[in-house]
Amino acid sequence: MDTLGISFLGGPRPQRGVGVVAPFDFALDRELWRWIPDEVSLHLTRTPYVPVEVSLDLARLVSEHATLVDAVRTLTAITPEVVAYACTSGSFVGGIAGEQAMCAAMTGAGAVPSVTTSGALLEALTELGVRRVALVTPYTVSVTRALEDYVAEAGVMVTGCAYMGLTRHIWKVPYRQVVDMAHRAARGRADALFISCTNLPTYDVIPQLEAELRIPVISANQVTMWAALRRLGTRAVGPYQLLIDTAARSGPVLPQVPELPDEEQQEGWT
Numbered sequence: 001m002d003t004l005g006i007s008f009l010g011g012p013r014p015q016r017g018v019g020v021v022a023p024f025d026f027a028l029d030r031e032l033w034r035w036i037p038d039e040v041s042l043h044l045t046r047t048p049y050v051p052v053e054v055s056l057d058l059a060r061l062v063s064e065h066a067t068l069v070d071a072v073r074t075l076t077a078i079t080p081e082v083v084a085y086a087c088t089s090g091s092f093v094g095g096i097a098g099e100q101a102m103c104a105a106m107t108g109a110g111a112v113p114s115v116t117t118s119g120a121l122l123e124a125l126t127e128l129g130v131r132r133v134a135l136v137t138p139y140t141v142s143v144t145r146a147l148e149d150y151v152a153e154a155g156v157m158v159t160g161c162a163y164m165g166l167t168r169h170i171w172k173v174p175y176r177q178v179v180d181m182a183h184r185a186a187r188g189r190a191d192a193l194f195i196s197c198t199n200l201p202t203y204d205v206i207p208q209l210e211a212e213l214r215i216p217v218i219s220a221n222q223v224t225m226w227a228a229l230r231r232l233g234t235r236a237v238g239p240y241q242l243l244i245d246t247a248a249r250s251g252p253v254l255p256q257v258p259e260l261p262d263e264e265q266q267e268g269w270t
Contacts, residue, residue, distance in 0.1 A: 015041045018228045019080035019110070021071040022198065023062045023087050024049045027171035028221065031203050032086070035225035035236040035244075045074045053167035056093060056143055063090035063098075065105040072109040082231040083107075083114045086198045088220045089143055091116035092150035113231045117198055117220050120227035122154050124243055125192065128216050134190040135161040136181045138170045138197050147196055159188040170199040178205050186213050195219040207240045216242040216249070 016039060020032065024046045032042055047067050052058040061067075063085075072083055083106050085091055091099050099119050106114035115123075125133065133156050137144045144163040151158055162185040164173065178195065182205075186193050192215050195202050202219035209217040226236045226244055236244045 013039065015039060016232055016234075017041050017043055017078060017080035018225075018232070019072065019075035019078070019083040019112075020044045020228075021068060021075075021083065021085045021106070022046050023058075023090065025054075025168075026086065026199055028199060028201060031201060031221055032225060034203050035222060035238055036229070037234060037237050040229065040232065040234065043075055043078050043080055045071050047071055054089070054139065054143070054170065055167065056089075056146060059087075059089035059093040059143065059146075062087060063093060063102060065102070068102060068106050069109040072106050072114075076110055080110070080112060082112055082228050083110050084120075084224050084228040085114070085116040086221070086224050088117045088121070088196045088198060089139065089146070091118035092121075092147055095150060096122075096153050115224065115227045115231065117224045118150060120223040121151075121194060121218070121220070122156075123227050123230075124218050124223045125151075125154070125156055125194075128192055128218075128243065128249075130156060130191040130216070132157045132159045132189065132191045134159050134182075134185040134188065134193045136163075136178065136185050136193065136195045137161070138164040138166045138173060138200050140165050140167060151194075159190040160185045170197055171201065173200055175201065175205050178202060179209060182209050182213070182217070186215070190215060192216040192218060198224065203238070206238070210240070210242055218243050 018040060020042055022044055029044055036042060047062045050061050099116055102116055103114045135158055148158050162181040182193055198220045206217050229236050238244055240248055242249050
């Protein structure tokens with residue numbers, strides 16, 4: 001006789017797996033989990049450590065095909081149904097063709113569909129019908145410009161951009177700073193705001209910013225999980241986020257706001 005009643009539970013629920021390849025300095029595992037429904041598990045692995053600060057050089061190092069292939073192969077024993085590369089700069093540094101080649105390399109290594117953060121960004125912009133986007137990044141100006149070029153290559157106009165100039169410890173940025181930068185970036189007319197970098201905390205600020213700015217607000221971790229779960233035929237979860245809640249997409253748009261003259265622009269945003 002089973003006095004605890006465990007025999008009536010039927011064992012653990014079946015789980016569907018999402019494999020995640022993240023850069024060695026990724027610190028927001030818990031944030032990724034917040035978008036995941038109960039029947040899905042995340043299986044994370046990281047790229048090897050390299051002594052380089054956040055930069056275009058680091059983006060290239062952590063996105064080399066050999067590095068990605070090795071990382072994906074470490075996940076094959078647990079048979080995920082999709083693999084996601086959770087790094088924005090690492091997946092936009094080679095442009096659209098480079099991002100597509102990364103997906104092909106990962107799919108070849110794991111024999112499962114693959115997505116990247118930057119590929120998921122373009123997918124989300126298409127899903128939301130965005131032609132004009134504002135950007136927030138924690139990066140230096142050179143990395144930020146590379147993101148602008150990537151978005152422009154996809155035919156999307158950048159209407160404003162705020163950047164923080166950081167090269168390390170991005171996961172320590174407080175929500176208040178993210179919100180302030182978002183308001184700076186969205187001063188022009190934009191169809192949506194994108195907050196870049198999977199190491200930048202964003203989960204709790206998305207509903208607030210969407211209410212304040214009255215446009216969709218999407219973030220690197222959000223679009224990565226949204227796109228990966230889409231491959232599974234399921235949905236990300238989260239409180240009132242326009243990307244993942246189609247019923248919430250009928251709200252008003254942000255009114256036209258005059259842009260600041262050049263002399264009033266501050267260092268750290270364009």
